[in-house]
Amino acid sequence: MTMTTGALARRGLFYLAVAIIVIYAVFPFYYAILSSMKSGSELFRVDYFPFKWNFGNYTSVFRDQPFATNIWNSLVVSSSVVALSLFLGITAAFALARIQFRGRAFLLVTILGVSMFPQVAVLSGMFQLIRGLGLYNHLSALIISYMIFTLPFTVWVLTTFLRELPKELEEAAILDGASSWLIIRRVFLPLMWPALVTTGLLAFIAAWNEFLFALTFTLTNDMRTVPVGIGLMSGASAYELPWGNIMAASVIVTVPLVILVLAFQRRIVSGLTAGAVKG
């Protein structure tokens, strides 16, 4: 069957639109990869295709500063934030979704309210708190402060998800003699995987990318996380920015996120639509 010219034109426009969106989304990253392959004055020439594969910047990033330590710090902080947020989120969601108590609705709104304040607004207060706790220039300062923005949405998403699960499941487990903790662990957790993966991943990305708190609450280079490490990279002189190194570092730290998203891709999709249709 041959296509009419109208149908052909429509199809062409469709793929053109797709191409524009893909280029818009991917080009900055592509250009970062290109730039990371360049050294010296090559950086200031505009190229759209790689002319030579030069990995010098990738090795010098690790040689010139403790970048491996930065990555390790970021991994520790982000993973801890995810683990703590999910643990607190699940237990809080169980109470908020399943147990009747006075002030429940108010508490839920308060939790959401916490995420209203911009980071800058709470920064000085947080700084006093961190200093008071003696956690300044320590990774745990970051873990605690990041939960300000990961906990509210973790608790909300998990609460909504738990509410969707039928009450009879819990009652059947109660009659089977299961304690609350056992009900969470053996009955609810396995059913909550999509929601957990989605919220966990979002929390990980938020913690991985965070800059302001990380800059404020750390002092020395060996306590810095990746975004701050990259932001404070300096060149041979104070008047030179090492663009090649910065681009190489940016590419390196993007890789874990890409791997995570690809690995959990299917789970994320089912998590984002979970609850839309009763399973």
Place this chain on the structure above:
Amino acid sequence: MAKDQPGVAVATPGAAKSATPAIALRAVGKWFGSTRVLESVDLEIKDGELCVFVGPSGCGKSTLLRLIAGLESASAGDINIDGKRINDVAPARRGVAMVFQSYALYPHMTVYENLEFGLKIGKTEKAEIDRRIREAAKMLQIEHLLERLPKELSGGQRQRVAIGRALTRRPRIFLFDEPLSNLDAALRVSMRAELSRLHHQLQATMVYVTHDQVEAMTLADRLVILNAGHVEQVGAPLEVYQRPRTLFAAGFLGSPRMNFLRAEVAELAGDGIVVKLTGGGTARAPVVAGSVKPGDVVTLGIRPEHLRVAASGEGTLSAAVQLVENLGDHAIVHLDREQQDGGRVLAKLEKAPVGEAQPLSFELPPDDCHVFDATGLALPRRDRPEDATR
């Protein structure tokens, strides 16, 4: 834990029945805030009995079951199992197992794991768990499904698994909360028969909640009719059907519903009372008048199947045919005569009358006539005066 449960005796059919009721409710009440769901319920359920709670939605029957299960706590009164007050005992330690309307199978566990879950928590021995699961699976013919997930099963199969989960726990008492209402009509009939068989086989005490009067009539050893939070009548199904004690109980059981006609007491005879129907006609019923005097307004109840066609002019109630619904083996005849709530008087006849608008004369057999006083209570029958004390 499971081993020393009294429920182990369940597996031996015909075990000696004890005199203590399996379940005894004393003045049990339940209210949520200011909403009273159950008013002071007194009830005894005998050992080995299949007791059905039946009533319209919102009558409190499910709440009563959940109180026994321990999923809700009573606002007032005592709940006893085997003579022990269990108001404050955890659900899992009451020796009860419950089958839910929605089955409530754990979706991520296979059938085997579903059956195993409660036993593992109860720290039953592994070999014993396996033995019980195989036994229950065999009894319910779900042996070939043990490795499947609930989502791979049909509705009927899921229901069997839910029953199996209750069976393996070897409970003292089985609780069923409308277990068949999610099944299609044909499956419901066969599962009903199967539940009945299971009850006979296990000789276990079972409490069964339903809004379906057919299920109630066919399954029950004893019926408990509930209405608006209180017990209307307790008794064997046929007894409740033939001798309803209240207007509500009379109207709830039976399809089509019992006809209720407004009437006035005409005369107190030695063998009962005679009432004059408001729309014309008379009826006689062998009941004890008690405080009812001639001239009092009462309600006469008679079931559609009890109206007898008499030879023209010889009956005590005459009415013309308005509509005939012919159902093959019988016909429902709508008469041009109103009941007290405005509905048509119905007659269930074996043979459809020849034509519509045909005048018929009906006989009202005294034994099938029920008389209710102004408060809705049935006047006690002469052959059973003890009914007077409700």
